[in-house]
Amino acid sequence: MTKQIHVGGVPIGGGAPVTIQSMTNTPTQDVKATVDQIKKLAAAGCEIVRVAVPDMEAARAVGKIKEDSPIPVVVDIHFDHKLALEAIAAGADKVRINPGNIGRYYVKQVADACRLRGIPIRIGVNGGSLEKPILAKYGRICPEAMVESAFQHIRLLEQYDFTDICVSLKSSNVQTAMRAYQLMHCRSDYPLHIGVTEAGTVRMGTLKSAVGIGGLLALGIGDTIRVSLSADPVEEIYAAREILKAAGARREGPELVSCPTCGRTRIDLIALANQVEERLKTVDKPITVAVMGCAVNGPGEAAAADCGIAGGVGEGLLFQKGEIVKKVPQDRLVDELFELIETL
Ligand code: SF4
Structure with missing residues (x-):
């Protein structure tokens, strides 16, 4: 040292x-x-x-x-x-x-x-x-x-x-x-x-x-x-x-992880990730939040995140530490995510 x-x-x-x-x-x-x-x-x-x-x-x-x-x-x-x-x-x-x-x-x-x-x-x-x-x-x-x-x-x-x-x-x-x-x-x-x-x-x-x-x-x-x-x-x-x-050198405020998208992506992930990133600016909890493109692999790939959403057709998943919390209509995904963040 x-x-x-x-x-x-x-x-x-x-x-x-x-x-x-x-x-x-x-x-x-x-x-x-x-x-x-x-x-x-x-x-x-x-x-x-x-x-x-x-x-x-x-x-x-x-x-x-x-x-x-x-x-x-x-x-x-x-x-x-x-x-x-x-x-x-x-x-x-x-x-x-x-x-x-x-x-x-x-x-x-x-x-x-x-x-x-x-x-x-x-x-x-x-x-x-x-x-x-x-x-x-x-x-x-x-x-x-x-x-x-x-x-x-x-x-x-x-x-x-x-x-x-x-x-x-x-x-x-x-x-x-x-x-x-x-x-x-x-x-x-x-x-x-x-x-x-x-x-x-x-x-x-x-x-x-x-x-x-x-x-x-x-x-x-x-x-x-x-x-x-x-x-x-x-x-x-x-x-x-x-x-x-x-670099993981100092942990203050939330960290967003989002998937790179692929042929399985079923939502406009880029817009969704930008929207979540913007709203996270008002959150100061040291949490990791995931925005993933599909319900099949998303929750598992983001199992290390504290919470997140994964997109599907018409509806998506809200998940916490890799476990699915519930299905959510697509237009409610971000709001539900931030309601969950408030409870963390
Ligand atoms: S989470 Fe789903 S959509 Fe995103 S990269 Fe992984 S498999 Fe593809």
């Missing part, structure tokens, strides 16, 4: 539920726009948010953003330790920085400032920005090079007795990212922030993230996730929630 760190009041690692993160794309110095976006992200299910800190004005804005943010705020800093120190003083809940990029002398200052405020540091290794000596050693971007880079940063912090760390090893290549996280998982117990970076637009980016993040989660690897999409960041939260659910 990984060590546990805390970002604001949110635990990461050590068996805590896998958390969802995102990043604002408003100018951080525009406090109102940034806070508005954070509130939308939080309402969608984001639990930790990161803001870019490219200059002093942005670093100073962190304090005001923190005042109105409903969730912990992580500051994303590249190279400049002064920005880190300013953002930490302004109240940041975590710093994402690569210690190896800011010079040893300044690493101690940043580590001391974080320790004093009790906030962690994320070492954010990115395949696209590996240190030149490591790239020269391996000759290319590869998982081993990324992990070596992470350990160089880790050792720098550990030299100053700073171990309040989490690590990310992102790559836009799914296989590279997955292998890097697997290697890191074997060699370290620092919590892992997992993601596939620059994954793309909503459809392809969600698919790449589902494979990369979901695959790792299914193997028990990963403590917090960020889906990176070229889209409104709220889309990242929707995708992250679905990935967590699909």
Whole structure:
């Protein structure tokens, strides 16, 4: 099991539920726009948010953003330790920085400032920005090079007795990212922030993230996730929630299972599944609901579901844990299903 760190009041690692993160794309110095976006992200299910800190004005804005943010705020800093120190003083809940990029002398200052405020540091290794000596050693971007880079940063912090760390090893290549996280998982117990970076637009980016993040989660690897999409960041939260659910990493609210349809299908299953999915949005019970295309195989194939419906000609079946409850006229199927759900 990984060590546990805390970002604001949110635990990461050590068996805590896998958390969802995102990043604002408003100018951080525009406090109102940034806070508005954070509130939308939080309402969608984001639990930790990161803001870019490219200059002093942005670093100073962190304090005001923190005042109105409903969730912990992580500051994303590249190279400049002064920005880190300013953002930490302004109240940041975590710093994402690569210690190896800011010079040893300044690493101690940043580590001391974080320790004093009790906030962690994320070492954010990115395949696209590996240190030149490591790239020269391996000759290319590869998982081993990324992990070596992470350990160089880790050792720098550990030299100053700073171990309040989490690590990310992102790559836009799914296989590279997955292998890097697997290697890191074997060699370290620092919590892992997992993601596939620059994954793309909503459809392809969600698919790449589902494979990369979901695959790792299914193997028990990963403590917090960020889906990176070229889209409104709220889309990242929707995708992250679905990935967590699909990977079985976090169970909240209902899950719909529906059959792919085949030559035995006797109802308009696609419309029925969409209708049930829509109505399930108002249900928060952790149940599995099945919508199946035929009465012959449906209840049996969906025996693991808590309840469900199976279509027939003119009438269908309502079933609970694989057992038929009753026959129902087709136009009453969905209503009867939700009446049953209410009793669960
Ligand atoms: S549940 Fe029935 S209709 Fe659906 S895939 Fe299975 S056999 Fe075909």
